[in-house]
Amino acid sequence: xxxxxxxxxxSTTQLLNLINLSGRTGILRVFEGMPTGERDSNxxxxxxxxxxxxxxLFRAGKLVYASVVGQMNDLxxxxxxxxxxxxxxxxxxxxxxxxxxxxxxxxxxxxxxxVTRNDIVACVQQYVLDIVYxxxxxxxxxxxxxxxxxxxxxxxxxxxxDIQNVIIEGTRRLKQMDExxxxxxxxxxxxxxxxxxxxxxxxxxxxxxxxxxxQYVNPKNTIRQIAKAHNMSESEIRRIVYGLEQAGLVEIxxxxxxxxxxxxxxxxxxxxxxxxxxxxxxxxxxxxDKLRSMG
Amino acid sequence: MQTVKMVITGPYSSGKTEFIRSxxxxxxxxxxxxxxxxxxxxxxxxxxxxxxxGRITVDDDLVLYLFGTPxxxxxxxxxxxxxxxxxxxxxxxxxxKPETFREAKSILETFRAYAPTPYVVAANxxxxxxxxxxxxxxxxxxIDPEVKLLxxxxxxxxSVRDVLLELLYAILEDMEExx
Numbered sequence: 001x002x003x004x005x006x007x008x009x010x011s012t013t014q015l016l017n018l019i020n021l022s023g024r025t026g027i028l029r030v031f032e033g034m035p036t037g038e039r040d041s042n043x044x045x046x047x048x049x050x051x052x053x054x055x056x057l058f059r060a061g062k063l064v065y066a067s068v069v070g071q072m073n074d075l076x077x078x079x080x081x082x083x084x085x086x087x088x089x090x091x092x093x094x095x096x097x098x099x100x101x102x103x104x105x106x107x108x109x110x111x112x113x114x115v116t117r118n119d120i121v122a123c124v125q126q127y128v129l130d131i132v133y134x135x136x137x138x139x140x141x142x143x144x145x146x147x148x149x150x151x152x153x154x155x156x157x158x159x160x161x162d163i164q165n166v167i168i169e170g171t172r173r174l175k176q177m178d179e180x181x182x183x184x185x186x187x188x189x190x191x192x193x194x195x196x197x198x199x200x201x202x203x204x205x206x207x208x209x210x211x212x213x214x215q216y217v218n219p220k221n222t223i224r225q226i227a228k229a230h231n232m233s234e235s236e237i238r239r240i241v242y243g244l245e246q247a248g249l250v251e252i253x254x255x256x257x258x259x260x261x262x263x264x265x266x267x268x269x270x271x272x273x274x275x276x277x278x279x280x281x282x283x284x285x286x287x288x289d290k291l292r293s294m295g
Numbered sequence: 296m297q298t299v300k301m302v303i304t305g306p307y308s309s310g311k312t313e314f315i316r317s318x319x320x321x322x323x324x325x326x327x328x329x330x331x332x333x334x335x336x337x338x339x340x341x342x343x344x345x346x347x348x349g350r351i352t353v354d355d356d357l358v359l360y361l362f363g364t365p366x367x368x369x370x371x372x373x374x375x376x377x378x379x380x381x382x383x384x385x386x387x388x389x390x391x392k393p394e395t396f397r398e399a400k401s402i403l404e405t406f407r408a409y410a411p412t413p414y415v416v417a418a419n420x421x422x423x424x425x426x427x428x429x430x431x432x433x434x435x436x437x438i439d440p441e442v443k444l445l446x447x448x449x450x451x452x453x454s455v456r457d458v459l460l461e462l463l464y465a466i467l468e469d470m471e472e473x474x
Binding site (some may be wrong): 013014171281283284285286288290291292294295 | 376452467
């Protein structure tokens, strides 16, 4: 029997914990939520599984692989993202290695001294973690965990990762992401350079990912378009833009008609609202009345 | 839809799962697994590893969720996650097992550090012949007189209801004090 439900009711953190503690092997699939037009007993909109959005693989309770649909997931993309292959190298390699599986390609790249085994392990691990941290932000998607699936079947490079550390780091990032998502509440806004960019960029060391964003800074490109161009998740682009903005290296251009308040409802990357920790007395009194009525 | 959350915590085998099961309107979403150590196996066959989850629907727009924590220390990294946003919490103590009192006190202090929310202590298994009385427990656990320490039999719905009501009264008093 698969474990299935909605991340609204059982979060990714809880799922990871469950899989870790029970030492399960299998695939967690997360889907787009398709509204059915009905409401569940909590009054929430019922969502059925639509297109698959992500897969996370586990072996004996350890995280071993993750992929996002619509994002390049092969070894070339992983190494490119990890800064071990340039865009050009990736392009050439993709042409030359057509039809070559990830494992075979890894052997060839190591053999040709392009990368080391450790480079590949580190890049795959980071790639998987970035995806999982991204999935941890999702909050309304249907999911299904199928147990005892042969996770080794496909030609994937699997790197076992201890889930407890992922949960701890993921929870820390979620708190941080809450703040960032509140700040950058609309990915359809654009970026522009500040008034005196030369002065501001002098002596600044940017990461590969930051440079990728900076090269697309233009009031015509939305943040969402920049993310798509670089195969970045919503949480990744938010984090990078937030860092650049805080450092004064870019400015977020908000259309005159759009205010933060207006756009907040359209936010897709934030977490569900926290339960109200300071409910009104009226709420407590209603709970008391309900309990008193229970025999 | 407004949701409020209460956390039921306490040492291993103190009756948290039973407590939620007695009052929840849905079958408790339990994450019990076979226990792995011999000492724990002597106590019971299965234990909660992630959390237990129960629900009480008040009306169309208010739901109370009850979250039971895993009792064993090796799962305590889950506690803070579960404590987030709680309205209040209940510390379950097995009144018949004095060897667990120190652990109960330690768990109580840990949860108090997570959030300054009201709480009550439930002296569970009061129907057990070896159960300590709530008054004796208060001394053993060094619980302040203003904190409610209530007799409880987690298998009995009315007993569970009374404990939840006392917690809600404590929450109400706390709100009035803050006004």
